[in-house]
Amino acid sequence: MICVLMMASGAAWESDAFATLTRAGGIVVLKRCVDVDDLLATATSGQTDVAVVGLDAPGLDPAALAHLRRHAVRPVAVCAGDAADPRVVGRAQRLGISTLVPDADLASLAEVVSTVEAVADTRVRGDAEPAPPATAETRGRVLAVWGPGGAPGRTTVAVSVAAELARRNTDCVLVDADPYGGGIAQQLGILDEVSGLLSAVRLAGAGQLGERFASTTRAIGERLSVVTGLPRADRWIEVRSSHLETLLDEAREAGEVVVDTGFSVEGDPTGDFGTRPSRNAMTVTSLTLADEIVVVGAADPVGLSRLARSLVDLRDVTGGAPVRVVVNKMRASLGWSEREIAGMVEGFSRVSSLHFLPWDQAVTDRALVAGRALPEVSDGPLPRALSGLVDALAPASVVGSATRRTRLRRRRSVR
Ligand SMILES: Nc1ncnc2c1ncn2[C@@H]1O[C@H](COP(=O)(O)OP(=O)(O)OP(=O)(O)O)[C@@H](O)[C@H]1O
Numbered sequence: 001m002i003c004v005l006m007m008a009s010g011a012a013w014e015s016d017a018f019a020t021l022t023r024a025g026g027i028v029v030l031k032r033c034v035d036v037d038d039l040l041a042t043a044t045s046g047q048t049d050v051a052v053v054g055l056d057a058p059g060l061d062p063a064a065l066a067h068l069r070r071h072a073v074r075p076v077a078v079c080a081g082d083a084a085d086p087r088v089v090g091r092a093q094r095l096g097i098s099t100l101v102p103d104a105d106l107a108s109l110a111e112v113v114s115t116v117e118a119v120a121d122t123r124v125r126g127d128a129e130p131a132p133p134a135t136a137e138t139r140g141r142v143l144a145v146w147g148p149g150g151a152p153g154r155t156t157v158a159v160s161v162a163a164e165l166a167r168r169n170t171d172c173v174l175v176d177a178d179p180y181g182g183g184i185a186q187q188l189g190i191l192d193e194v195s196g197l198l199s200a201v202r203l204a205g206a207g208q209l210g211e212r213f214a215s216t217t218r219a220i221g222e223r224l225s226v227v228t229g230l231p232r233a234d235r236w237i238e239v240r241s242s243h244l245e246t247l248l249d250e251a252r253e254a255g256e257v258v259v260d261t262g263f264s265v266e267g268d269p270t271g272d273f274g275t276r277p278s279r280n281a282m283t284v285t286s287l288t289l290a291d292e293i294v295v296v297g298a299a300d301p302v303g304l305s306r307l308a309r310s311l312v313d314l315r316d317v318t319g320g321a322p323v324r325v326v327v328n329k330m331r332a333s334l335g336w337s338e339r340e341i342a343g344m345v346e347g348f349s350r351v352s353s354l355h356f357l358p359w360d361q362a363v364t365d366r367a368l369v370a371g372r373a374l375p376e377v378s379d380g381p382l383p384r385a386l387s388g389l390v391d392a393l394a395p396a397s398v399v400g401s402a403t404r405r406t407r408l409r410r411r412r413s414v415r
């Protein structure tokens with residue numbers, strides 16, 4: 001049985017194609033997707049063999065096709081007019097689609113869908129297929145830093161983890177993927193207005209991110225590069241999940257990837273209408289792709305109850321990646337012990353490790369004002385506790401760090 005998704009974007013051929021496919025034996029049309037986002041989200045479920053798409057469907061780009069291939073979905077495109085027309089062939093080639101059916105010849109569609117299954121393995125390994133991924137040893141992992149609203153310190157932790165990894169001689173890419181507005185550029189004193197995230201997703205859409213990834217990053221020293229976030233919170237709408245996925249995939253080639261995410265994983269009801277990506281999709285994508293997740297919560301009563309809620313919400317989103325919890329802004333005046341908090345956290349989720357970071361306004365302010373990461377401005381209790389988190393996240397980096405206690409001295413904006 002061949003499972004098919006259709007995405008015609010309202011083209012006139014849709015109902016004929018649907019009728020042809022449903023009449024044919026051995027083919028099931030799982031869904032008529034309203035747009036590219038719907039198609040890609042549905043393809044992620046892993047039940048689809050073939051996607052029948054309109055060649056001119058809005059939003060269909062090389063990154064979308066790469067997403068389909070990653071999920072072993074083979075594309076068949078329906079084109080208007082002659083399939084041999086050089087413009088049609090050129091667009092199909094740019095997208096990496098090798099199987100075209102003219103909308104005037106839909107009678108052959110069922111056979112083509114069946115044939116593409118039979119020969120798909122050779123086709124998807126053809127020229128349009130990206131180079132096979134590097135081995136697990138050479139590619140970095142995605143470490144997503146997440147946590148509830150109320151500014152518990154997600155960005156502070158993400159920046160510190162990335163800086164500490166770099167200090168331990170590990171290549172690291174820090175990606176600001178917070179759909180509510182990025183804070184990494186401000187924390188690291190990167191002053192220019194260019195958003196690494198927006199340029200990366202544009203390049204991903206054009207199928208050029210592979211060769212131009214470096215242009216979307218800012219170097220902060222030898223080992224750390226940064227993909228800065230949204231310059232204004234309302235520009236989240238320009239970030240398609242599949243493009244973020246391509247970005248994170250590309251970043252893995254450069255080292256460990258630390259991602260600062262948003263706080264919410266709630267579905268967006270307007271996303272269901274298919275006219276635009278949903279706002280929290282960036283966060284959900286980062287968490288879904290993560291190899292490890294760090295959940296940051298604040299130690300005060302409001303922060304802890306939000307943290308508990310977040311740990312419950314997270315269960316629906318992750319694919320079983322290890323979860324480490326960071327309780328930030330710990331202070332004696334709150335009147336509870338680490339053991340009491342550990343009991344509360346363990347009641348909500350089985351976590352791989354639990355870390356406590358002390359409240360230290362003076363050190364965080366110094367880092368913010370200097371535009372530097374915490375491990376660079378202090379070696380007091382807060383950076384030491386962060387170092388313990390990095391020990392857990394990257395055990396292999398521990399040996400190297402003990403002999404590298406020298407501080408990095410870098411200027412604010414680099415490059
Ligand atoms: N351990 C700490 N002690 C004192 N202040 C801290 C600590 N950790 C973070 N902060 C401060 O808390 C504030 C919020 O931190 P941060 O921006 O990292 O939070 P966030 O969770 O990313 O927030 P947002 O929701 O705005 O993205 C900052 O002013 C930061 O300096």
Ligand SMILES: [Mg+2]
Pocket residue numbers: 154155156178183260
């Ligand atoms: Mg933040």
